[in-house]
Structures are given as structure tokens and as C-alpha cells.
Amino acid sequence: MERKRTTIILSVFCALLLAFVAVSPMFSYAETPYKTYTLSGYGDVQETQTAYLAYETLVKFGDEAMNRPNDVYVTDDNEIYVADTGNARVLVGNLEGELLGIIGEGTLKSPRGVFVTEENKHVYVADRDGEAVFEFDRNGKLLNTYGKPTSPLYGDNLSFMPIKVVVNDAGIMFIICESNTNGIVEISPTEGGMFLGYFGTNFASASLRTIIYRAIMTDAQRAKMVSNIPSTPDNLAIDERGLIYTVTRGDESKTLKRLNIAGINLIDKSRNATIPAAVTAGNHDNVYVADQNGYIYEYNNEGDLLYVFGGKDDGSQRIGLSTMVTAIQADKQDRLYLLDVDKAQIQVYTPTEFTSLLHEALYLYSKGLYTESKAPLEKVLQMNSMFDYANRAMGRAYFQEENYNMALKYARLAKDYEGYSDAYWEIRNQWLKRNITTMIIVIVLAFVLIKVLKNLDQKKGIFNGVRNLSKSIWSKDLMSHIKYAGYYMKHPIDGAYGISHEGHASWGASTILLGIFTIEYLVYKYLCGFLQKTVREGRYEVLSDVGIILVVIFAVTVCNYLVCTINDGEGTVKKIYTYFCFSLMPYILLTPVCFVLSHVLTTNEQFLINLLQILMYGWIAVLMVLGIKEVNNYTPKETVKIILLTLFTILIMALLVFIVYVLWAQVFEFISAIFGEVVYRLGY
């Protein structure tokens, strides 16, 4: 019986083994369950080629599983150190899942952060409940313990609860402590841990609203307000040059910071993680930020977002999605390690060919090797011709090669205004050089031609026909009114008199001028030079533009009329409409000039356009004020009063419209609710 049993067990075992070999897991990871996005030049989110593939999931090293791990560190030789918080130890392992060591068992209480020096493999552990940073050697021997600094500068009442730590080449520790809002604690290893001060302090920002609130609130109310204490960085990292990176949640554009040794921030633009959990430096002057919800962001050295990918696991348990991320690391092969505290696992991602090419280009470009960076950039653009960063870099590379037309094309694609302007300057310069002689000849010829024609005209009157024709056109009623707008522009006081007393007020002429104004406005808005453009290319909202113009002119006319009639003004609706429309004359005359200029000027010369525009708007304002004053026959004091009253009336009117709209929405909601109820009751 006993022998038989052994045979059975053996045979079962063999069968098991056979079955295992037959279906040995060779999982292929061709697809990913997440998309990768990048940003376009306008900050639009665009889908792109998968940047990183989910490659491997580490749940344990040897037989040692992790329990609520909070931090991970990967050395240059790919040893993985995990702050295994729940088990109060640091696990050392590798990508194959082998256990290489356990550090700090018995010493550590609640290790939250881990850092390893490359040179001598000293392991620094930030232990929150142990209230100290422990320094071990690679074999787990405790070398040093850095407790709460004794320096009074640290703050006597502050506790010391380290949660993250990084160490620079000089052995100086940068420590983030829980509930210490003064900043990153900087401790030198000399004399058993000398406190050097606080580093990279975040500043509390106060919005205008908060300031107003504070000014009018009582003390009790103020005490209730959310305290305006600067937020502590959530995590930090250090790169090879000793620059410190921090991430702070709720700090909007300053979420990610790169701090030099003096604590000065070197990045201040980036599309950011909502709940940043961790940051790490890459091998190509790039930075990775991990969001707690599993999104991974990659930035270049200027803080431009290259990719964002990954995502939150909704419970369907798909590879590469996370539940709660606490740490991120990149190794020398650009693999990413994402630590998930909830799943107690490390997800490893590996870069795709696309990303590797981009990294190569990024590196070459940042080293100033523009021409060399073109080859990988071209491949990147083949794989994704809309990849904005590559377009921009390509534009710059062509600029360096003095191929300005290509530089211009790529800069425009990438919305790189600076690059576009530079390239355009060169192109214009070349054109001018080539054509200067022709231009001078043409100008001289034109001058001579005009002179000759004028002479001929004086002697023989060859343009009499044309002159008569234009006279007969302009003398038509409507046309004469339009012409009068020109006069009004130059002589507003006399002009206004004409409008009010000499019958120059005209519905038709005013409307035509308003029409011309609208067309010019639209043409300028949508078709002006690239550098002056305030709207996106490919975006047209013409209907709403026209609507706004009509509403504004309607509101201004009607309100002004209402105010004038009860203030002894002499203006009729027609007259008021006329002077407002006639006042737009400077815009009608000067905008074509601006339009032409916008197509030939570079960024440096844009001030010319701005100057013209200031002149234009100032002139319009003067015309309007004088129009109101003269047509209604007001004193200057009355005019000011009328203008203020008009503005106030417009405000009231807007408010009224808004209230009616809200009420109507309520009525509509009510009716639709009844309808919904009926539908539901009748089951129809």
C-alpha cells in the first residue's frame, strides 16, 4: 500500500511537471491596454505611438512577497531595492525576481523611502516611525543613524518623520519629512548629521479672492478658512549632475521642479500630473513623473511634455494599469519601474523603438548636434508625422543647416513662434538681397510713370473721364454719406455737427461701413500672419464673431439712446447708430496696413503693428466720445456722465438677459422633467 501511494504521488508529480513544460508560459506582450498621448503646439492632446510596453510584473523576490511597499530604487547595475513598509525591511532583488538580500530587519520600523549610492552601494532608508534615516552598507550592516537634528534652526516643536530621501555625491542627504512644511531637510553626514537648512521651500500662493476674503472676514471666519500653508513636496529625485527634482501636488504649473544647488527652480512650464506621486531623472536629460492614478509623464529637459501613458485600473486587472502608485525609477536601459502600493507589485515597462529613437534624437539635440539628430528625428516623424516635439526639433535642425524654407515649414507645424520668426527673417533677408535692385528700379519707374501721367493729365486732361465717373459715384446720396465718414474721422467736431444737423446720418452708409468693418475684422483674425495670429490654425468661429459684433453695436446704440433721451440729448437712434459706425473708420483704414505688415514682419518688429493698433483704438475712442458729446450737444461733464450711464445700462441689460435665460432654462427643465415623468409613467 505504502509503495503504491508513492507511485501515485510520483506519477501525479510527473504528470504535473509534463503539463507545466508543455504549456510553459511564454507570454507575449504585443499589445498594451493603454493609449499614449502627446501634446500638440497648441497644447492639444494627441494620440501617438505606444511609447512604453508593459513588460514584466514583479510581485516577489525569491519567496519574499512585498507588503504595502512605498519606495523603490534601481541601481545602474539593475539591482532593485524596495522599501517594504508593511514588513519593515528593505528587499534587494533583480529583474529575474531573484532575492539578493534583505536589509534592516529588526532595525527598521516603517521604511518609507530608500536610496542607494552608486559608488559604494550604501543604502539610505527613510523610516517614518523610526524617526530617523538609516545608512546601511550593501550587506545590511548599519553604518549610521541620523535622527532629529539638534540645531534650533530645525524647529524644536517639529517632529522628524522622514518619508523620502536622496543623497548627493558629497553624501549630503535631502529628506522629505511628513508634516514638516518648511521644505526639504538638508543634512550633512559630518558630526553625526549636521542640519544644513531647508531646501527648495515651496511658497504659499494667495489668490486675489483669498486676499479680498481675508480683508473682510472676522477673525473667527479667518480661522475657519483652509490654512494657507505652503505644500510640502510629495517626492524627490536626484540626477547625475546633482540637480534635485521635486513634485508637489496642488501646485499647478509648479508641480514639477528642478532645483539647482541653490534651490532655484529651473522648470516652470509643463502640463502636469493631477496627483503627482513620484519623480525620477532619465538618461537623456529627461524626467519622468508618476501620477498616483497610474499615469506616467515624460518630459524633456525644458519641461515640455513628451508623452503621457498608463492609467488607472478599474478593477479589471489589466497589465500596465495601476491602482495606487508610490514610486517610479528608470534604469540605464530606459526601462521604467512603477511601484504600486495597493497591488504590492513593481510593473516594469520597456521603451519601444519609437521611444528609443526619440531619446537618441533628444540627446543629440540637447548636445547641439542638430544635423546628427535629423536622422533619428526623421524616423520618429515617419512613425508619427504629427509628433510635435520632433517637428520643432526638426525645424531647428534645418535652421542650423540654413535650409530656411524647411525650417519655416516645421516651425509652423510645431507652432514654434520663435523658430518661425527666425527662419522667416532669414528668408525675407535673402529675398530682399536678391530683389533689391529690381525693387529700386520698379519704384523709380513707378515714380516716373506717375509724374508723366500727372503732367499729361494737367496738359491734356486724360483722366477727366475717370474723374467724372468717380465724382458721379461719390455724389450719389449713399456714397456721399460714406465719404462723409472719412471727413468725420479727420474733423470729428465738425463731422458730428454734420451728422446731427446737416442730414449726414444714414442707415445705409453706417451699415455698409459696419459690414466692411466686420469683414476686415474676420479677415484679420483668421488670415493674418502666423506670428500675429491669436486663434488656432484650422479653427473658425465666424458665426459667433459676427454675432458678437452685432450684439455689441446693438447694445451700445440702444443703451446710449435710452440714456440720452432722458438726459436731454439731441441724438436719434439713427444719429447714434451713425456716429458709432462712423467712428470705426480708423479701423477700416488702418487694418489693411496691419494685415500686410503681419505677413512681412518678424517677432522683433511686431511692435510696429502694436503701435498702429494703439493709435487705431485710441482714435476710435476719441471719435466715439466726441460723437456722443457733439451730436447730443453735451458739456464735457455731461458726456462723462452719459458714458458711465451707458456702460451701466449695458451691464444691467446683460444681467437682465442672463436672468431671463436662467429662468427660461428652469422652465425648460421643468417641462422636460414633466415629460420625463410622463414617459416613465406611461412606459412610452
Add this chain to the structure above:
Amino acid sequence: MATKKKILSLLLAALFLFTLLPAISFADEEPMVTYSDYQLVTESDSYKLYLYEPRMSILLENKETGVILESTLSDEKDDGKSNAIWTGYMKSGVVVQYIKGTNNTFQAELFNSDHTKTYRNLKNGFACDIYFTKEMFGFTVEVTLEGKELLVKVPESSIREDATDTFISAISLFPFMGYTHLGDTAGYMLVPDGNGALINLTDKEGRFSTGFSQMIYGRDDGFTDSTTPSYLWDKYDTVLRSNNVIAPVFGMAHTDEQQGYLAVVEEGQNRCTIEAQPNGVMVAYNRCLAKFLLRDVYIQPLNQSNSGTVTMAEVDRGHGDLAVRYFLLSGEDADYVGMALTYRDYLLEKGALAKKDTSYKTRVDFLGADVEPFLISTKSVTMTTTENIEEIYNNLRNAGVTSLLSVYKGWQKGGYYALPINSFSASKSIGGNGKLVDLIKESDENGYDLYLYNDGLRINGDTNKFTMNAVKKVNKRTLKEEPVKQVYDLFYYQMPNRAGSVLMKFVSSYTSKGVNKLALAGISNILYSYSSKGSYYTRSDTASAYEKTVAAISNNTDLILEQPFSYLWKYAGAFLDMPVGSSDYMFLDEEVPFLSIVLKGTLPMYSDYVNFEANKTEFFLQLVESGVFPSFYVTYENSAALIYTNSSNLYSTEFTTYRDTIVDYDKQMRQIAAATDGATITNHEKLSGGVTRVTYSNGTVVYVNYSNQPVSVDGYTVDALSYKVGEAQ
């Protein structure tokens, strides 16, 4: 073989021994139910069917090997760690989930719940009339064994619901069929995710909180999704939708006992969830099952802002028989290849699959035009005109590409998103009707098949303001698809019968020109419940309406379908967008080309676009392994022109970029296809060292090496990340 038999019989003996031991020692407690309590009901030439009446638990004994397949958790394998509800779930032959009021979290089964049941004898089996007395509903379960097939069925006529506020929500028949405990038995479960995937029956150490649970033929858009997904910057969904379950199958293989089954959901599959739960998900047992959905609760908003809502149970349940057919597999057949071959035979026999022209063609699709906003309207962004296609065709022909399959997307007036397509009216910018017809005819003569793409499902909500033809959800609100896009960001679904008439109109105006090549999408891979004019329609109604439409179209056209569900396979001349991978669930241990084995040699399959694959080398090898033909999506113009259109997600499509890849893939795949043409796959093995061996019915063997080193196998050396075509030894 003899030793194998011996081992198996020994195993069986041991099993019985184990069952007896504890039964004796705990005699004073409630006596354990053992195999001896089961009674023989019927037997076929290969299996015996036993029944234990109190739990309606059955056993299937393989007459040849003596291996037993259990349908419910046996008392001796009960680890005693589960609560009463789970114990009831595991030990009952049938489990009902029911709705009381508007709450659908209640469970009734034969272990804990009060019920009456009467057994009747059937030819080859038995029937059991079950009635739950407290809940006041009941139905009949019929179990019959014929040869190697076990059919479990609930006839529609037997389902009774007598209470006014208690309704059946879901019925699971033998949810523990072929279960195993932790890693005790070697083997795997077959999951119909993507092309096919396996969950190994190993100890998962509690790593997974959920397993596979997906509705057959995709989720139901007619019900409002109650979970709020997490978006990047509150707007962008970064997570890809998981694959639809294309075929209603699942399976279990105990590889050490060489016993397993393939289950086909034969009736009621249109509203049924397939679950495959590894150990650690609530209990320590691996199990896979079909859960039939009869009725669900939904949220009824009462006003426009959705601030007032009520939760409702559906007024009526789904009607129709429910049936799962288990194909019992033993010996060599008890693996995923056996399952696939069994399924293929079943489909062929039923006429659900027919042999089509499977000769090799590379698929090169084109995007004609899309639109971008311009002033108050839009303007066309033309990417590939008919002349461009001619040029591309000439280019490829000169490079030695002898046959091609192309789908022309965005050919219609108004571009890709001008939906629905009511008549045959090509965009002027691509050359108009005349040139398009000429192109199709000409290229057909030269062996290049150009199909026009038509999404029969969607209505562009931005250009069609009226919603009377749009599908309303179960809660009578219009079903909307709102992608984050630049030009059009609102789409509706056409009512199924409307879709049918619109498509037929299109087909007649198209075929009147003497051309008939059509690629149909949208309705080929979606099912939903909907309401219309006070009536409520189920997924089965949708399915039959779509099947009718597709059948009618296939009579008049040369029809190919985009990722068609299994009931449409017989109408398709080709299967477009066949997945080669899975949805990357963590609990999946392996991906296997299950659907490929089923369809290879019968229905030609074309992959997703190679353009957008990040890892092209591996993707190519997967195509070689699964016998799926490669697909490309190209445009004549650079895709940067699409930046302001709805198609801005097509970031890399320019023909010149892909020309060499197309020619290279074509050359290699054509060679392989020549060796395997018309043959079916007879075996698929994953060997050690990262090599897969695929054997074809004509004796050709394809070796695929996914590893980074060259591997020697069967006397062939397969290079790293490469493949080799050989002959069977």
C-alpha cells in the same frame, strides 16, 4: 498508453480512497456526500452520467479512462473556508441571481434555499422541475448525454415568475463544471478573450480579486454604464476597451488527467456572460461558467440634467431557451487545439461556417477624405484619390505584389464621418462616382480587390440633428457616442431596421453600377438592447435584425466584415481586424490562437493595422503563427494633413513610409501561404525555448521563434525572432 491507463486508474482509486476516509471519521456530523450517493442516469458509448438528486449535482465518468468530471463542489474537497452563500453557490447544480424590488444582489440555489423539485426521465438524460417556494419562481433544467456531448438546457416555456416584485436576474447552470482546487490539478481554462487565452490551473496565491467576466458579443450599450471611469485631465480616456467576446465558447482542460471540455453557449448566448475565475477570487477553486442574463436593473433619469433618477427593473425578461453544450474531450483532444477543432467541426456541421476563398492577399486600406473646420462650415482634406490609388497599385504591382485586398474608407461625399451613407455617392475630391467605379473594375481584373467601407451603425449627430432614427437606450434616452474629437463629437446608432433599409438602398445604388465589393463595419460587431415607441427590444432582436440585413446584403454583394461576431461568419468573405493578442488581463497566463485555429483554411483573416503596432517584429511573428494576413492603412498624402480633422489619431499612414514594409511582408507571407494554402491547422504547440510549432493538414509545419537566440527544433534551425516553414516528419 497502457501505463497511462494504469496511472489514471490508480489516480481514480486514490480519489475514491480519499473520499472514503473523511466520511468515516466525521460520521456523527451531517454525512458527507460521496460518489456512492450518486445514481447512474444514463450512459453513452463513452461516458456515464450520474446524478445526486438533492443538489442536482452530476458526475461524468469517462468509460475508457475512468476519469470523473464533477459539476459541483464535492464535500471532501470543500476546504470549509467559505461562507454559507458561497458554499451554496459551489454545491448547487444551478444558481439563480434574483432581483427583489430594484436590488439584484440576491441568490437562490438548491443547497440553502427552500425549493421543490421533481425529476423526470428523458431519453438519454433527465429533467428537473425546480421551484423556489419563497421567491416564487422556477424553471426546468434538462440534462441529456449523447455520445461525447452533454446538453444542459432550460426551455423558455418552463420559466415561471409568480411574485410581483421578485424576478430572476441571472441563471448559471453547473457553475462549477470541471472545477479544480488551487494548483491541485494541472491544466487550464480557455477564455474567449481576443483570439484566445488561457488561465493556468496553478495556485495564484490570492493575487487576483477578479477573474474574466465578459458578456458574449460585447457589453450592452443600451444600459447606462454605472461606473465612472477615471480620465486623464478629466477628459481623455487612456484605457483601451477590452476585446469583445467574438465566439460564445469557453473551456476547461485537466491536462494531467487528459480530460476536459469545450462549452458552447448554444441558446441565450446573446445575453450571457462568460466567467472564468481563477482560485483566489472569493474562493480557492478554479471554475468557468456561462451566466445567462434574463433581466437587469437600469437607471431612469427623470429630467434633462439627470439630477433626478429612479432605479428600475426591466419590465419584461428576455425570452428564449437557455442552453450550454459541453463537448467532452479526452486523451489527445483535451487541450485548446482539440477545443478549437471541435468548435470548427461543430460550426461546419451546423452550417455556421462555410469554406471561402482563402488565397493569400495583403490588405492595404486607404483613407479617401475627411473634413476640417473652415469658416462657417467644413472643407475636405483629401488624403488619397482614385488616381493616387492607381499609382500606389502600379507601384506595388511593379514590386511583385500580385494580389491585394483593399478597403477604401472615407470615399463618400463629406468624408469618412459623413454617416450614414444613404446612397452611392463618392466625394468629388477623390474623383467622383465614375472614376471610383472604373478603379474598382480595373483593379479587379488585375487581381486587386477594392472594397468600399460602410459603417452601417452610426449617424453623425452633428450633421443630422433629428434623432427619430436614433437608437434609444432602455431608459428611453438617446444612445450617444461622444468621442473627444475636433470636428464631429456626437454620434448616434441607427435603429436596426432603419440601418437595414439604408444599407439595402445603398447596395442597390452601388451594385447598379456593376460593382459589388463591400466592406461592412459597425453592425458586424455590436449588440444592444433598446426601446422604441414604447416597446422594448432585446439583444436577440438586434442580432436577428442585423443577421437578416447582412444575409440580404451578402446575396447581392461580395461582402467582407469587420470583426464579425460568430453568427455572421457564414456571410463573410473575409474576417477583418482579427485580434492576435488578448486584452492583457493579469490573470491570463498565455495567449493562444484559438479563433485562428478554428477559422484558418476556411475563412481568410486579416489583422489590425501594422502601422500602429509598437513592436512590429513580434507582431509579424504572431501573424505568421496564427495564419492571419497583415493589414496596412495608408494615405497618399502625409498624415500631418489630418491634424485638424477627426482622423487626427492616424498619426502615421503615408504610403512612401510603408511601401517597403508592405512589399517585404507580402513576399514573406505569400511564401508561407503558398505552403499552407487551403490547409487547416491541426496542431499548435508551444515548445521550450520560446518556439511555437504549428502543424497544417497538408503536412506543412511552421516554426516561430520568439526568443533572442537561434533554436534547433526537429532538425531545423530557426533564427532568433524569426520563423521557418518545414515539413512534418
